[in-house]
Amino acid sequence: MNWLIGAVLFLILAPITGGLIAGIDRKITARMQGRVGPPLLQPFYDVGKLFEKERAVVTTAQNFYVLAYLIFIALSGALFFAGGDLLLIVFAFTLAHVFLVLGAYAVHSPYSHVGAGRELIQLMAYEPMIILAAVGFYMVSGSFYVADIVTTTVPAILYLPGVFLGFAVILTIKLRKSPFDISTSHHAHQEIVKGITTEFSGSTLAQVEIAHWYENVFLLGFVFLFFAWNPVIGIVAVAITYLAEIFVDNVTARARWQAALKSGWLAAILGIVNLAILSYMMLGGA
Amino acid sequence: MAFLKRSPWILHYDASSCNGCDIEVLACLTPLYDVERFGIINTGNPKHADILMITGGINELNRAVVKNLYEQMPEPKVVVAIGICAATGGIFRECYNIAGGVDKVIPVDVYVPGCAARPEMIIDGVVKALGILEEKRAKMTGSAQAKEETRHAAEAGEST
Numbered sequence: 001m002n003w004l005i006g007a008v009l010f011l012i013l014a015p016i017t018g019g020l021i022a023g024i025d026r027k028i029t030a031r032m033q034g035r036v037g038p039p040l041l042q043p044f045y046d047v048g049k050l051f052e053k054e055r056a057v058v059t060t061a062q063n064f065y066v067l068a069y070l071i072f073i074a075l076s077g078a079l080f081f082a083g084g085d086l087l088l089i090v091f092a093f094t095l096a097h098v099f100l101v102l103g104a105y106a107v108h109s110p111y112s113h114v115g116a117g118r119e120l121i122q123l124m125a126y127e128p129m130i131i132l133a134a135v136g137f138y139m140v141s142g143s144f145y146v147a148d149i150v151t152t153t154v155p156a157i158l159y160l161p162g163v164f165l166g167f168a169v170i171l172t173i174k175l176r177k178s179p180f181d182i183s184t185s186h187h188a189h190q191e192i193v194k195g196i197t198t199e200f201s202g203s204t205l206a207q208v209e210i211a212h213w214y215e216n217v218f219l220l221g222f223v224f225l226f227f228a229w230n231p232v233i234g235i236v237a238v239a240i241t242y243l244a245e246i247f248v249d250n251v252t253a254r255a256r257w258q259a260a261l262k263s264g265w266l267a268a269i270l271g272i273v274n275l276a277i278l279s280y281m282m283l284g285g286a
Numbered sequence: 287m288a289f290l291k292r293s294p295w296i297l298h299y300d301a302s303s304c305n306g307c308d309i310e311v312l313a314c315l316t317p318l319y320d321v322e323r324f325g326i327i328n329t330g331n332p333k334h335a336d337i338l339m340i341t342g343g344i345n346e347l348n349r350a351v352v353k354n355l356y357e358q359m360p361e362p363k364v365v366v367a368i369g370i371c372a373a374t375g376g377i378f379r380e381c382y383n384i385a386g387g388v389d390k391v392i393p394v395d396v397y398v399p400g401c402a403a404r405p406e407m408i409i410d411g412v413v414k415a416l417g418i419l420e421e422k423r424a425k426m427t428g429s430a431q432a433k434e435e436t437r438h439a440a441e442a443g444e445s446t
Contacts, residue, residue, distance in 0.1 A: 026322075035320040039292075042325050048289030049336075052423060054361040056333065194331045201333040201360050 003082035003147070010081035010217070011074060018213025019043045021220075025246055026186075032250045043209070050206035058107045058199055065103030066204050070211040072096030077218035083147025086134040093130075093218070097123055100196065100208070107199040115195030118183035121257050125180075125264025126170035132271035136163040137225060139278055150228045157226045157237075162274025164226050166267035168241060173264060174219055176212070177249035180260045187249075290336065290362065290423050291416045293325040297335035299355055301388065302378070303342025306402035307369035311339060313405045321409060332358035337415055338365045338392075339408075343375040344385040356392040362422035364395040364415045368408055373397045 022043040030037025039045075057063060076092035079085070097119065104116035138144050140159050141152040149156070157164055173180040178187070184195035197208055220238050227234035255263070300308050314321045315328055329335050332355045344352060356365065367388040370376040375386040388394050395418045398411035 030320070030322060034317040036323045037320070038322050038325050042293070045289050045292040045325055049293040052290050052427065053336075054426070056358075056360040194329065194334060197334075198331055199333065205334065 003084070007078040007082040010078050014074075014077060014214050014217040015210055018210075018215075018217045019047070021216055021242070022213060025242075028243070028246050029187075029250060032246070043213075047206045047209050050201075050209070051203050053202040055202050055204075057204070058109075061106040062103045062199065063204055065099045065106060066200060066207050066211075068099040069096050069103065070207045070214075072099060073211040073214045073218070077214050077221075080146055080218055080221055083145060083150070086137060086144045086146055086149070087131075089146070090130055090134055093215075094123065094127060096211070100211075104196045104199065109199050111194070111198040112196065115183050115198060118257055119196050121261055122173050122180070122183055122264075125261045126173045128268035129166045129170045129264060129271055132268055132275065133160075133163050133167050133222070136160045136271065136275055136278070139275065139282070146225070149225055153229055155227070155229045159278055160226065160274060162277075163271045166271040166274075167223070167226075168244070169267035170264055171219060171223070171241070172245060172248060173260060175216060175245055175249075177245055179248075179252040179255040180263065181249075181254060182257050182260050185254070288420060291420050293327075294336045294412065294416055294419065295327045295329045295334055296337045296339055296412070297330070297332050297355065297359065298328055298339045299341075299352065301340050301342035301348050301352060301372065302345045302384065303369065303371060307341035307372070307400075310402050310405050311341065311368060311408060314408055319405050319409065321412070324413075326412065332356075333360065335359050336363055336419060337412060338363065339368055339412075340365065340372050340388045341368045343371045343378050344388060344391050345383045346385065347383075349385060349391055352388065352391050362419055362426050364419045364422065365392055366396045366398060366408075366411050366415050367394045368398045368411065369403045370399055370401045373399060376401065 020040070020043075023038075023040040026042060027037045027040060072092055073096040076089045076096060079089045079092060101116045101119050101123075104112045104119070134144065136159075137149045137156060140154055140156045141149045143149060172178075176184060176186060178185070181187070182195075184197050197205060200208055220242065223238050223241050224234045227237045298308070298311050312328075313319060314326075332338075336359075338356060338359060340352065356363075365388065367373050371378060372388045372394075375384050378384045379386060385391070396411045396415045398407050400407055403411075
């Protein structure tokens, strides 16, 4: 029953938490830039507003793809909080982004296509690292199941520092933060129009935004796994990681897509080295 | 619900402005004025925008562009003409290539005068536009309801 409660709680609470995190993010970002910033609930106003707008759709297929994106993001997050198989979660997560890319390609707009292409590059950049993180958890806890990883008493972060650092790098890509916000960005609203979300408007854009909230909560849950042996430290570590991401977002300029790809794969190499040393140590110990 | 008033996204277009008003528009986004306090975001995308801010008069080349931008914005939407050139063509109005103010091409809801319009005036204009935006939304979402109500009002008017 526990798994069901976890999944249901995620589906209900994640949009609320994700929206609040987005609100705090915008507030802190504004303060870092010497501004007052929007109200805390601004992300909810934005999404509420988008649902009030006219449904201007170029190709009806795009709505279907974006809905699939939202559903699969919610599904991967729900599986995660239900304690499911990490590999299945990662693949459902990837599939969700493939739907988003298809949605952007469904419209004949060069801006949308550029954004979609860049989203694919991002996918290539972070995919190896996210799978390596799953493998790392398997090596530490002996299971791919989130339920087992969470209950393990081994402090995963001590065994997987390289994997964690690598994951922090791709987290920047996933949270759509500078320097890797190449496909679409929270800040630069005028560059390549709006990248992958250019052709989405009204409630479709709102769905993309809600999916992003789900995604952020899921990713922060993933960060928590590294510190799961002690929930208090875990929550503090998640908060610090997110604050660091906001800081990096504000002090860096956007990199080229080549740099994003290289960084993602360098992070993966860091992860592989970490795992190689870990497996060597484990073999030596046995 | 009045989410629209709390989250107006802006599309800024420079028709044939001298750039003076554009600098003032962008000044609104700086830490000094920080319009994001009101949830205002400067988008570069007509499909995400609620308020179209135009500076400068309409010339023969951007007539089609302005019309296109306006038509790509989903309802409800408002247009704010910023600066005297956007209102009437300003000092350029007698030029051979200037058609006049923005209202020669698309309906304008708020005129912000000035050469250049000051950031305070622009923010005032946007706040005024928010009221109109809310009216338009109410009209759009509750059009059936509004029709009903006006019918009732008309009936009541007849009976008295």
